[in-house]
Amino acid sequence: MSDDNIIKFKRRKSKQEPNAINPMQRKALTWLAVIAGLILVWAYYQFIAPPNLP
Numbered sequence: 001m002s003d004d005n006i007i008k009f010k011r012r013k014s015k016q017e018p019n020a021i022n023p024m025q026r027k028a029l030t031w032l033a034v035i036a037g038l039i040l041v042w043a044y045y046q047f048i049a050p051p052n053l054p
Helices: 023-048
Strands: none
Touching: none
């Protein structure tokens, strides 16, 4: 008996894409986000918030 007419189902090998951001860049982006948040909070209280806040 020949195996030519038998369909064999196999899983595809998953392609693992390389990480676009390495840990050093991720840490730098995190610090930039923290600093940007602090600047935004300062700007809010400096320019937008009502002056009668404690």
